[in-house]
Amino acid sequence: MIKELEQYRAAVKDLPKGVVEAEAQAERDDLLSVTVSGGKQAGCEASDITTVFVRATGKKTGLAVTQNPDEDAYGIIRRAAEAGDYSTAATPETLNPSKGFLSESEIEHSSPKELLEFALDLENMILEKDPGLSTCVKLSETIRGRGICNSKGLNLCSRSRTVEVEVDLIRESPYGHFDFDFTVSAKSLKELTADRILEEHARWVRTQLPQSAIKPGIYRAAISASVMCNILLTAWQIFSGPFALAKNTPLAGRTGEKAFSELVGIMDIPELAGCGYRYPFDCEGSFGSATELVKSGCVNGFMHTLSSAILSGASATGNAGRKNLLSGTLHTQTQVIPKNFCLLPGEDSPEGLITKLFDGIWIIGSYDEFHSLNIASGAFNIPCKAALVKGGKLKGLAGGLTMNGNLIDLFASVEAVGNDMRTLPMIMLKSYTVSSPSVLVGQLAVSG
Amino acid sequence: MATGGDFAELFFEERSETNICAARGITGIGMHGVGLHLLSGSGEVYVCSNNASETALMGMAKKAAELLAEKRGEAGKAKELAQRLAVNPNIAIEHPSSVPHEKKIRLLQEAEKAARSAGVSVPRLAVDWFDTDQSIVIANSEGLLTGERRVTSRVRLQITVEAGGKAHFNWEDFTRPTGFESFHDMAEIAEFAKGAVISSRNALLADTAKPCVAPVVLEAGSCGTLWHECCGHTLEASAIASGASAFIGKLGMKVASEKVSLADDGTIPGLYGTSAIDDEGHARQRNVIIENGILKRYMCDRYHGRLIGQESNGCGRRQNYTYAPTSRMSNTFLIEGTDDDEEMIRSVPYGLYVKRIGGGSGGMQFSLEVKEGYIIKNGQIDRQVRGLMLTGNGIDVMAKIDRVGSRLIHEKSGGFCGAASGLVPTTTSQPRVRISEMAIGGEG
Structure with missing residues (x-):
């Protein structure tokens, strides 16, 4: 149990005068990490932060947030209810009516020594394979606790362990400077196997090509799994239920329609094999379900909070979160965020996709999707780098490019889907993950 | 420190934040916590918690000592604390x-009315x-005891505009590093709100532009984001120490056109990146990073400065106590030059005039979103264009700066x-500049 939530369990059963209902939700992140570089420990971090979010309804519903463990639960509930007096919403917010109970047991951290030895071994393994590299390996283990209780009888508490390795590699080669960073997560150190790390390294090595030029134009293109993940980190929003209600996504009103290639399947799931991020229930206490968003190219549904589900006549999908995108906005209000958002894999190996592509380009790197993708229209102009492919062979690398188009057209033109699933957690906030294999698309405009 | 650390610092933070979102009422947020930064030679440990009680602090110290696996260097001794006053140049x-x-809500209602008009x-x-009221106290083993209060206020507009069967999403902030006194001029707020809607509509209806390589003129003011992204991040000591910069080993060398003089200055009153001290208690200062094209210094925090053999120059920053400080920019700007603003455009047969930049990403390769751009045709500003990104390699682009205007606008x-x-809060500024040629990517 999250100890900060204990006083609220009593308080929500005995609400202060004028408060009709209340809910307390706590997030605890207990992190231990080590960073190694050049065979030595370079840094170490430990943090233990609990934040409590309290919603209370008097006439309307308000929210108060605290990290101070000494603050009195009744005081915060009153503060939340008073804040609700200023709401212009027509009705109070819906608290989860479920009387569900879940109590997962405590999880112990690995020892710092164990993490350090593991990180050093990983670095050593990469350097044995590729001695000329400059490396930095950060291995972290986070025990995430999430708890929620409300005056309707809901009482849930989950514990999850996420082990994650972040690897930075730099190589100065005759072809130029190549750097690469990747992240691999797992539910335990045991699951974090060496082959997953070496596989990422091997993919990077393949992209170290001599400089080439790619002329602006429309190409058949393979898009690497890492670039697809970068795109999905922002693009998932087109499946936001509240955005669909506000007609703020190009998929609004298209449920049941075949918008994409029939090879495209997209799901959002609470738990993904080989991924350390797990979301048994959301910030409103709705249990996470596997939500099929696109099935064989057809738009099947959207991700919902309790309120957007009610307004849409759908069911809540366990997608109420707080940390949606990296921005200066405070991450306190519940809104739709994914759990593990996945473009489902196909059967082609990445090499098979390049063979199928035969002539075209292979997009192998991208950046700044946050600024280069407009969620209301789906339009994108994403900075990228690509390799020229001729006769199924990689011929050279060009940077300073921009891929231009629209998300809907991009997914509609998918001709083949790879089997090389890659997973990326949300940048910095790590509040959700996206996964994707490489894809082959019939046409992609590239400039630069 | 008795177990081998040679420097220790405590960072205490209390922060109140208010978020008003009309449909969802008011959220009052209380952040509260402490971070402990322990250094030993080239190693660092950071431990933080939202529990700042004495017992918790002792537990954190014990944990930090335990995590310092390799006890390099001599065990340090802490000096007696001596208080140093720090007064934020941004007075709230x-x-x-x-x-x-009610006053803040009225302001939002007026802004909404203006946007809808x-x-x-x-x-x-x-x-x-959004407003924040942050108080920090920093105590370190060198005997420093200091602190500061920082207040910021912000109106954020999120807009989806529709025209001709198309939609476009945009957001704009009106931010001030002060209290509510900066929000009394309703006409200014209304103009901001209305302007944001109109510029979103204009961006939606603008033409596409063919990708090309052409001269690019970037307007004075916030287009200075160019400098933040094209070289700022790679001039931070953390990038130098990790090998992720093209500026490694280039101190004293020419790294840009001689027209380029670049500064980062966290002391300028009224700017969003300003404070009296950085988040390690070091007094903020004006750092001239590049002078007439010559690289003069990097931006250093204590730890990464130590790794590259340099002292902190007041650039150690963090969002809050949950992060260890690292080298970051504050108010980064290109120092004014002597070139004629009008001639910069007049002498371009075909190119791009960028009035506003939306955001971008930095590193060895950088990118910038053109939020408001126009084609320059025969020396005149022509039609507005949309969907453009500027991408490039920082060193290459800095060598191609062929004009720097004389009117710096912060x-x-x-x-x-x-x-x-x-x-972390930052500003980016410049006088009008011209890049002799740059790849312009877009959907045209």
């Missing part, structure tokens, strides 16, 4: 907690208020820079 008069919620179809509009609002130590 009406602190957030002293202003009734722009004569544009706006199917989605959110006008939100960004009045400000934004957030997101990196290893979280989101």
Whole structure:
């Protein structure tokens, strides 16, 4: 149990005068990490932060947030209810009516020594394979606790362990400077196997090509799994239920329609094999379900909070979160965020996709999707780098490019889907993950 | 420190934040916690918690000592604390907690009214208020005891505009590093709100432009984001120490056109990146990074400065106590030159004039979103174009600066820079500049 939530369990059963209902939700992140570089420990971090979010309804519903463990639960509930007096919403917010109970047991951290030895071994393994590299390996283990209780009888508490390795590699080669960073997560150190790390390294090595030029134009293109993940980190929003209600996504009103290639399947799931991020229930206490968003190219549904589900006549999908995108906005209000958002894999190996592509380009790197993708229209102009492919062979690398188009057209033109699933957690906030294999698309405009 | 650390620092933080979102009422947020930074030779340990009680602090110290696996260097001794006063150059008069919620709500209502009066179809509009009141106290083993109070206030507009069967999402901030006193001029707020809607509509209806390589003129003011992204991040000591910079080993060498003199200055009153001290208690200062094209210094925090053999120069920053400090920018700007603003455009047969930049990403390769751009045709500003990104390699682009105007305009609002130590407030500014040629990518 999250100890900060204990006083609220009593308080929500005995609400202060004028408060009709209340809910307390706590997030605890207990992190231990080590960073190694050049065979030595370079840094170490430990943090233990609990934040409590309290919603209370008097006439309307308000929210108060605290990290101070000494603050009195009744005081915060009153503060939340008073804040609700200023709401212009027509009705109070819906608290989860479920009387569900879940109590997962405590999880112990690995020892710092164990993490350090593991990180050093990983670095050593990469350097044995590729001695000329400059490396930095950060291995972290986070025990995430999430708890929620409300005056309707809901009482849930989950514990999850996420082990994650972040690897930075730099190589100065005759072809130029190549750097690469990747992240691999797992539910335990045991699951974090060496082959997953070496596989990422091997993919990077393949992209170290001599400089080439790619002329602006429309190409058949393979898009690497890492670039697809970068795109999905922002693009998932087109499946936001509240955005669909506000007609703020190009998929609004298209449920049941075949918008994409029939090879495209997209799901959002609470738990993904080989991924350390797990979301048994959301910030409103709705249990996470596997939500099929696109099935064989057809738009099947959207991700919902309790309120957007009610307004849409759908069911809540366990997608109420707080940390949606990296921005200066405070991450306190519940809104739709994914759990593990996945473009489902196909059967082609990445090499098979390049063979199928035969002539075209292979997009192998991208950046700044946050600024280069407009969620209301789906339009994108994403900075990228690509390799020229001729006769199924990689011929050279060009940077300073921009891929231009629209998300809907991009997914509609998918001709083949790879089997090389890659997973990326949300940048910095790590509040959700996206996964994707490489894809082959019939046409992609590239400039630069 | 008895177990081998040679430097220790405690960073205490209390932060109150208010978020007003009309449909969802008010959220009052209380952040509270402490971070402990322990250094030993080239190693660092950071431990933090929202429990700042004495018992918790002792537990954190014990944990930090335990995590310092390799006890390099001599065990340090802490000096007696001596208080050093720090007064924020950004003086807040009406602190957030002293202003009734009703006043802030009225402001948002007026802003919404102004946005809706722009004569544009706006199917989605959110006008939100954010203010922060942060107090920090820093104590370190060198005997420093200091602290500061920082207040910021912000109106955020999120807009989806519709025209001709197309939609476009945009957001704009009106930010000030002060209290509510900066929000009394309703005409200014209304102009901001209406302007944001109109510029979103114009961006939606603008033409596409063919990708090309051409001269690019970037307007004075916040287009200075160019410098933040094209070289700022790679001039931070953390990038130098990790090998992720093209500027390694180039101190004293020519790294840009001689027209380029670049500074980062966290002392300028009224700017969003300003404070009296950085988040390690070091007094902020004006750092001239590049002077007439010659690299003069890097931006250093204590730890990464130590790794590259340099002292901190007041650039150690963090979003809050949950992050260890690292080298970050504050108010980064290109120092004014002597070139004629009008001639810069007049002498371009075909090119791009960028009036506003939306955001971007930095590193060895950088990218910038053109939020408002126009084609230059025969020396005249022509039609507006949309969907453009400027991409390039920092060193290459800096060598191609062939004009720097004489009118430096500091960004009045400000934004957030997101990196290893979280989101920190920054501004980016410049006089009007011209890049002799640059790849312009777009959908045309």
